[in-house]
Amino acid sequence: MRSHYCGDLRKEQIGEEITLMGWVHRRRDHGGVIFLDVRDRQGIAQVVFDPEREESFAVANSVRSEYVIEIKGLVRHRPEGTVNSDMPTGDIEVVGLELTILNKAETPPFPLDDHQKVGEDVRLRNRFIDLRRPEMQEKLRFRSKVTSEIRSYLDGNGFLDIETPILTRATPEGARDYLVPSRTHEGSFFALPQSPQLFKQLLMVSGFDRYYQVAKCFRDEDLRADRQPEFTQIDIETSFMNEVEIMDIAETMIRKLFSELMGVELGKFPQMPYSEAMKRFGSDKPDLRIPMELVDVADLLANIEFKVFAGPANDPKGRVAALNVPGGASLTRKQIDEYTKFVGIYGAKGLAYIKVNDVAKGAEGLQSPIVKFLGEEVAMQIVARLEAKDGDLIFFGADSEKIVSEAIGALRIKVGQDLNMLVCEWAPLWVVDFPMFEANSDGSLSALHHPFTAPSCTPEELESDPTTALSRAYDMVLNGTELGGGSIRIHAQDMQRSVFRILGIGDEEAEEKFGFLLNALKYGAPPHGGLAFGLDRLIMLMTGTDSIREVIAFPKTQSAACLLTNAPGEVSAAQLRELNIKLRRTP
Amino acid sequence: MRSHYCGDLRKEQIGEEITLMGWVHRRRDHGGVIFLDVRDRQGIAQVVFDPEREESFAVANSVRSEYVIEIKGLVRHRPEGTVNSDMPTGDIEVVGLELTILNKAETPPFPLDDHQKVGEDVRLRNRFIDLRRPEMQEKLRFRSKVTSEIRSYLDGNGFLDIETPILTRATPEGARDYLVPSRTHEGSFFALPQSPQLFKQLLMVSGFDRYYQVAKCFRDEDLRADRQPEFTQIDIETSFMNEVEIMDIAETMIRKLFSELMGVELGKFPQMPYSEAMKRFGSDKPDLRIPMELVDVADLLANIEFKVFAGPANDPKGRVAALNVPGGASLTRKQIDEYTKFVGIYGAKGLAYIKVNDVAKGAEGLQSPIVKFLGEEVAMQIVARLEAKDGDLIFFGADSEKIVSEAIGALRIKVGQDLNMLVCEWAPLWVVDFPMFEANSDGSLSALHHPFTAPSCTPEELESDPTTALSRAYDMVLNGTELGGGSIRIHAQDMQRSVFRILGIGDEEAEEKFGFLLNALKYGAPPHGGLAFGLDRLIMLMTGTDSIREVIAFPKTQSAACLLTNAPGEVSAAQLRELNIKLRRTP
Known part of the structure; x- marks a missing residue:
């Protein structure tokens, strides 16, 4: 019924008689002439109604925003000085010859552009x-x-x-x-x-x-x-297929998407073991656009008096990590208080820091409520390990490994965004070598992915020490977001039963819940x-x-x-x- | 991990060393050699294991149906006389060099080919x-x-x-x-x-x-x-878009599918009004592959004594229709009894028929339990109208329009299939001009499609006589099956309210159930x-x-x-x- 979409009109149509259908986006009276911006899926075209064409002018005069209309008209150059280079259709306008109202519209509950x-x-x-x-x-x-x-x-x-x-x-x-x-x-x-x-x-x-x-x-x-x-x-x-082939297919797909739809070349995705991601970024989906890393300092703090640090530093389930914020010494007391509140969301009980004002002056050049507890020597060892420079600020987390990683990992992202530290627009990676299981508070184990994920060891090794077993899982991470994930699955019945046993799923429950899968594994999976x-x-x-x-x-x-x-x-x-x-x- | 799919191997691979992965489809011992038919998604390849390669021969000897295996082997010509032209891979075989069992399989609950x-x-x-x-x-x-x-x-x-x-x-x-x-x-x-x-x-x-x-x-x-x-x-x-454009897009899509995936050219789909489909085929999804049609004969029977025919012939809601079956005179009494039972499913109380043995002999040449009730003249008028020839058989339906159309319409399909009367393989068409409403037994009306289907008349015309109103609906039918259907929808609020009123949906119910649609119709649909x-x-x-x-x-x-x-x-x-x-x- 239409000959063109409004938004598709270009110079090439000049001189053509066309039919448009769409919505009245805006109506303007200007020098006795009515201008309608007509909108459809492809965009907006300007249609002009002259009082000399009485009939269509009268209709144009009666239409309101969001009316649905049909226009027969003639495409022409916009008059000199009225070309609008911001609009794809800004070179042309349509002289309205006939105008039909296809449906009226009440005033919308809110204006589209507001x-x-x-x-x-x-x-x-x-x-x-x-x-x-x-x-x-x-x-x-x-x-x-x-x-x-x-x-x-x-x-x-x-x-x-x-x-x-x-x-x-x-x-x-x-x-x-x-x-x-x-x-x-x-x-x-x-x-x-x-x-x-x-x-x-x-x-x-x-x-x-x-x-x-x-x-x-x-x-x-x-x-x-x-x-x-x-x-x-x-x-x-x-x-x-093994994990190398599967990850390659998936990575190529995402790379193509970004390249073809956005013109962005993501390059080859790096791979990082889970343990490294947790250690360096406090997260299993690290945002690599932010050039800061968590640095472990427990060894430096194990022998000090100050229990807040020495406790976790000596606890095998504890962690003490520091984060150097380049230029962070300019943060105000109020900002630091807000970050303290922020890490509280993740269970951190406080947020110690050292402002590095002048490294050359040694401990004198540090400004911090905690240096007195650390001792000057230890404080300077930390500054050295974090390679902090004048004007930097070092944050500390000291608690269970889980709390420190989550809190300082999240702080890293927040500070990085607040201080506009992103070094690139897109930072993809694969996280690999996940543990098979994570421990619950009652000592039982849960699957980190799901119970069908294959371990990278034999059933015997798995059952002898499930907590250290790694899985053949892989997560694709982009800018700190998990885009996708998967794994090589268990295809052998005995391995599947081992995993169920470790998860505390008895034979009866396994049969009841996953009987059809166990059954399928019998017949040539x-x-x-x-x-x-x-x-x-x-x-x-x-x-x-x-x-x-x-x-x-x-x-x-x-x-x-x-x-x-x-x-x-x-x-x-x-x-x-x-x-x-x-x-x-x-x- | 594999180099080729089993089913994809051809002469071109002769001389290549390949890796296959798949299932043992069949194992045969033949002259001291083991043949494995190995199956994957693409098909089956024959792999030969020679006793001289002891290790792989031993493994080949141990595998059973549906084991999952990996084979490294060499592609070669099948020896003369053993080429199997029924198999896409029948020119070649694979000499098994290495064989690994990837997973065992119990005997499946049923053999695949049985x-x-x-x-x-x-x-x-x-x-x-x-x-x-x-x-x-x-x-x-x-x-x-x-x-x-x-x-x-x-x-x-x-x-x-x-x-x-x-x-x-x-x-x-x-x-x-x-x-x-x-x-x-x-x-x-x-x-x-x-x-x-x-x-x-x-x-x-x-x-x-x-x-x-x-x-x-x-x-x-x-x-x-x-x-x-x-x-x-x-x-x-x-x-x-109007119905012509929509039907064209849909028809082109189906035509392309058949052409590209099956090599079948469906041609341009004919269109048939609903009323014609019901009249000629007793169905709104006629199977046009069958060259028989229902023929109305009520006018010929309106004045006879026999109430079974004269009743429906004189009832405005009745129908008397006949179906000429070419060559049907050869049907046995038993077959006719079965068809009588068949039309009973659709509510028909019997199935009258006339066997046309010899038209030249007039009524003498007819064989039928009902000719005596019709009278010879009427019987011959019917034979003439149905253009029945020697050896044909005419079935009759006389009842309400609904029962006759459904019963004789279904009989037409059944007889057509039983007697292999299909004149072509594919018979698509569009059925159009449906009634807007159908009457329920209590006199109320239901939407034949759904309540959002646009009528082909104004709201006033619709409300003044809803029972005769036609809709802008269209169904695509192929071989007697409804493949798809649709309609132009109501886009004007007042029309939508009219239809709801006719369907007995009060304003409150309409608001409660479809308020968001009615609301949307207000703002420029x-x-x-x-x-x-x-x-x-x-x-x-x-x-x-x-x-x-x-x-x-x-x-x-x-x-x-x-x-x-x-x-x-x-x-x-x-x-x-x-x-x-x-x-x-x-x-």
């Missing part, structure tokens, strides 16, 4: 208006392009797109499941998948060799800014492995977006509600009766 | 084995190709792939919803979508212009052979329309599969259970408590 002033609730309630904003159009269009590129890359590499069920059985990721009562199996429930993990492993046992899926996954968890109850995963699994990328997070990173809700067309609020449709909602008693359930409390 | 003898239950419970069968591999690979082709066609035509929510509000398709209790909103429930209908309309209001999604949809209905609780839809919506294809059904048709379970990797049984994972399953009391629900009866 959405900042309205609360997110209003925007979400009127998402169909909010999505008209060019940023939202661009983000969702970009998202569509990303999945399309990913698919064509994987299709081209022999991966098969295979759908796995949404109505399924509780999966083992450990988060809370969304449940769906079954009508035909009284008292039973489906669970929505937290990931297609077991299905993709079964597909490998079936011999599909290379699988992928852009898969919806579900977790009924309390939401943070980067979480949604339903999220999308680029899910990949392969057979007969190939060596296999894979990984999954969080699509929402990838799009957030690529588009520089802070909130996950900005990269999803119809997101949910932090209380997991859809303000647009009012979901979740009430249902009838009859519906519940059919499902053999009732409410425990009437709300 | 699955027919085992029940479907056993196959579904061991789906990871069942999916190894070449047919299943091929079907799922074909399915992946189809979605990939569809995506690239739609991407190439400017459609954006936009995800809509799975956790949402009850949708208006009218089937039973799957419900998901909300933990954070006590007493409230999400519904899984029966289609993304309202969301895609909102995306048009947002100006995305062209949307598509390969969308999971859910219906909690009792299952038939071609239904699953979750199914996949190719969902499409566009703005500023563009003219829009779209359609959706059932992907599972499309794959069934293209692969010539009878059961929907054969084109889905992990399907559910007719009682909506997954035999592989034992879903649905029991959940803990604590989980239910968190969701504020309890079981009504303990099962």
